[in-house]
Amino acid sequence: MNKLKGSDPILYSIVKEEFNRQKTYIEMIAAESYVPIEIMELQGSVFTNKTTEGYPGNRYHGGCYAADKMETLGIERAKKLFKAEHANIQPHSGSQANQAVYAAVLEPNDTVLGLRLDQGGHLTHGNRANFSGRIYRFISYGLSRERELIDYEELEKLALKHRPRMIVTGGSAYPRIIDFKRISDIAKEVGGYFMVDMAHVAGLVAAGIYPNPVEYADFVTSTTTKTLCGARGGFILCRREYAKAIDKGVFPGTQGSAHLHIMAAKAYTFKRAGTEEFKNLMIQVVKNAQKLGEVLKEYGFRLVSEGTDSHLLLVDLRPKGITGKALEEALDYVGITVNKNMVPFDTEKPTVTSGIRIGTTAVTIRGAMEEDMEEIGDIIKEVSENIGNKGKLDSIRERVINLSNRLPLYNGDYDIV
Ligand SMILES: Cc1ncc(COP(=O)(O)O)c(C=O)c1O
Incomplete structure (x- = not known):
């Protein structure tokens, strides 16, 4: 960071302070990892200079030859890694991946079931302080008191009573394997979509040691951070039939220009996670x-x-x-x-x-x-x-x-x- 050291020594010293903290602390926040140096190289690469909207082959800006190659590579790698028919790697974060799926297939005030935040879910699964809980009519399901696992019976009862347009599962603080098939069957029974937010366990899924939700869900969202140990961003997987709707949900639905430098780092993340x-x-x-x-x-x-x-x-x-x-x-x-x-x-x-x-x-x-x-x-x-x-x-x-x-x-x- 020689350049930064000369031009902004205050900021340089703060970055250095953080690096020293990371070196001398034992980091045990479940959402964290240390990314490979290649990820830092790519996130700091010249792709940060390029502005573009749209998708490979269909952009709103010129000069996208390399950007198209890079995004296509990232999409193909994500599809291969998770055995998905379609991938969108543009979401700027996990929250924005979720927002894009909702925007793609829901209308404001639609009913959605989500896991309670205080029992392992995530803010974007319907918390009232978050856009999700304000725009959509989220109803929370929770855990059983005895086993502290998702109460699938309660979930089914709620689904039958409220006939949600979508059931969302996945969480930030749920240590156990989620029975994706069971929730998928409940969603089918009530004619709702099924979305899995696998942000926390995506690395375990990639490694084949946690069930792959792509098999059961209409939409799978994730971050490339956490167990995937890579770029600071999000992505969405879905079946071919939803590809257009999802792409529109991301751009122009909820985002503007793509963060190409981060997408390049995502492409690397997907390659590494297959090793x-x-x-x-x-x-x-x-x-x-x-x-x-x-x-x-x-x-x-x-x-x-x-x-x-x-x-x-x-x-x-x-x-x-x-x-x-x-x-x-x-x-x-x-x-x-x-x-x-x-x-x-x-x-x-x-x-x-x-x-x-x-x-x-x-x-x-x-x-x-x-x-x-x-x-x-x-x-x-x-x-x-x-x-x-x-x-x-x-x-x-x-x-x-x-x-x-x-x-x-x-x-x-x-x-x-
Ligand atoms: C399950 C889950 N979904 C979504 C997110 C949101 O990801 P981001 O912080 O990238 O918006 C998180 C992050 O904490 C998460 O745990």
């Missing part, structure tokens, strides 16, 4: 999450749904008598980054919460194995028992620094100078 190396990474990500879950359970932590099939754990702190906010802050102090999260049937406010969400993608990219989960689990336990004890937390910070030194970011091959 054996990526598959092995995803297998280890899940093994690490399951191991960390076992360790935490041994220390008396309660896991929502008793464990995980994926990259994330949702820890219910109520039996420990601490809040998500308090543990998030104390872990941050020692250098482990997690986020506070509502647990099912939480009575705390979203700004406090009774839980934390922990993900293993980023730390596994740094080479962490099951034995490192024992150390991390032990650190989390120690921190939870010493909230407010600065001296003790300072000594735990040393353990986190040792751990992050053992697991160097980018194997030490990347630096900001």
Whole structure:
């Protein structure tokens, strides 16, 4: 970043500060990963200079020879990776991918079923603070109290009662495999569309260790971040019959010009996610999450749904008598980054919460194995028992620094100078 260092030293130093944080902290936010250096190269590439609207072969601007090749390559790679008939890789984010699908096939005030945000869903699945809950008539389904899995019977009852135009599933804090076939059957029964937002698990799907929703859903949306470990953006998959509607839903429906530099990075993301190396990474990500879950359970932590099939754990702190906010802050102090999260049937406010969400993608990219989960689990336990004890937390910070030194970011091959 030599240029930036000279022209804007203040901004340069802030980027450097963030890089230092990433190097010396153990990142366990379930939505995060460390992208390959190629992704940073592409996101910073000359494609950022090019403006265009439309799709390959049908643009509203000249000079799109290379842009068309790149977007076509990205689309073909996405289709191949997820065995989809059609892909749109233009959505600027996961939220915009969802917005585009809604715009493509729904009318304002249409009824839609979505998983409750405080039980694992996402804002764009009908939360009242979000466009989705304001434009469409979302009705929420939730989890069963006993097993803390999606209550498919309740979902079916709601579907039969409200006859929704669409059922949306997928989530931000749902650790278990979702029964896509069952929800698809319910959607068919009531004549509604079925959309899966696989943003969190797309990498696991690509690796073949989580069911592929493309088989069952009319529309599949995702980010290329999170477990897919790539570009900061979104995409949509669908059957050929919906291709035109979806493309129109993205442009001109909800977006303007394409972010070509990000789409180039998405094209790289899809290629990498089809490799054996990526598959092995995803297998280890899940093994690490399951191991960390076992360790935490041994220390008396309660896991929502008793464990995980994926990259994330949702820890219910109520039996420990601490809040998500308090543990998030104390872990941050020692250098482990997690986020506070509502647990099912939480009575705390979203700004406090009774839980934390922990993900293993980023730390596994740094080479962490099951034995490192024992150390991390032990650190989390120690921190939870010493909230407010600065001296003790300072000594735990040393353990986190040792751990992050053992697991160097980018194997030490990347630096900001
Ligand atoms: C399930 C799900 N869908 C959509 C999104 C939104 O993605 P973005 O933050 O790129 O808008 C997220 C991100 O947190 C998510 O977890």
